[in-house]
Amino acid sequence: MKRSLRGTSRSPKPVPAEPERDPRNDRELVYAARRGDVPSFDALFYRYRDGIYRLSLAITKDPQAAEEIVVDTFARAYRALARLEPDDTLRPWLYRVAINESYDRRPRGAPSTPLDEAAEEVAANDERSPAALAERAETRRVVLAALETLDSKHRTVVVLHYLSELPLAEIAVIVGCPVGTVKSRLHYALRRLRTHLAQHPARPVEPSLHERANKKR
């Protein structure tokens, strides 16, 4: 049995088996679900379930809340089936709902650390020395903590780009602004993150020449 570095062992919830991927596109599935076809709605659910869960988990840092957000997002999708007109993909609509739900449920106080536990689980599977594993886990923790220093609109763009790996055009649809604004937010966020990480004692990234010069002054 796997044990996390903190000595607490928690058996992960079993993930329901996913059926074979439906070859139909989202529009066809939405129209079929609108007629009451349950497997079509389930196919949509399995297609986007994990992405929404990870996105919600990255924002809320609460697995329980992330599960509820998945359920709520698809419940809203079901209620909106009659008026949904997806072009090719339903993803921007679902992700937008999930982001709004996540920020609604995001705890106000200090964030909990389930993401650190996730890092430890992966680290336990890795075949490296304990020191290297600990260093990697610390780096992850520092980067995620730096991400928390960003405001919501910049954090959202970073999470959608680096975690969900969405193209900038789709991120622009999700956050409801032009692609240029998304690029600008991403650059600003990366610059802030870099400055923050370079100043940290763990130093996940090396400070630039400009930053070193500033520090000497």
Place this chain on the structure above:
Amino acid sequence: MRRDGPLPLAERLEVDRALESAFTPLRLRRAPVSPLRVRAAVRWGRGEPPHALRWSGAIARLSELSIAVGMGVMVFAGAFGSATPTERAPAASTSLDEAVDPALYPVARVTAPLDDEHYIRWLRLDRFVPLQDWLDPSVVRAGPVRFSAPLDLPPPTVEHRPF
């Protein structure tokens, strides 16, 4: 180099690597959620109730509500109605408040204690009815002894009594 523009490529790659590494564990996570939970949340497959059933349900709710309102009104009316004394209006001919002056009219306004054995009878008869057989003549003033009212007032008669 402009400090508010895009990051240089090398610096950008460093941040990219750090973020990729930080999100790797999260990317491996899968949602332990079944579509059954969504179906339960939206009550998929239950359908609309029949028309007649819906009407009967509405009528049942309405009757429950009316009974509840009636009971509530009864309880409040009983509680406040018994507690508030219902003073009869004084006769139209009395311009002064002598009709209700206890100095002029020795009406017994005694509240019966709860442990009084005649309490039930007291309630039934109206507590403001002067029960002469209960009154102690040595305590109740019977004469028209008053100093505040004008002296030219006619003496009180039985008809002027409020009760």
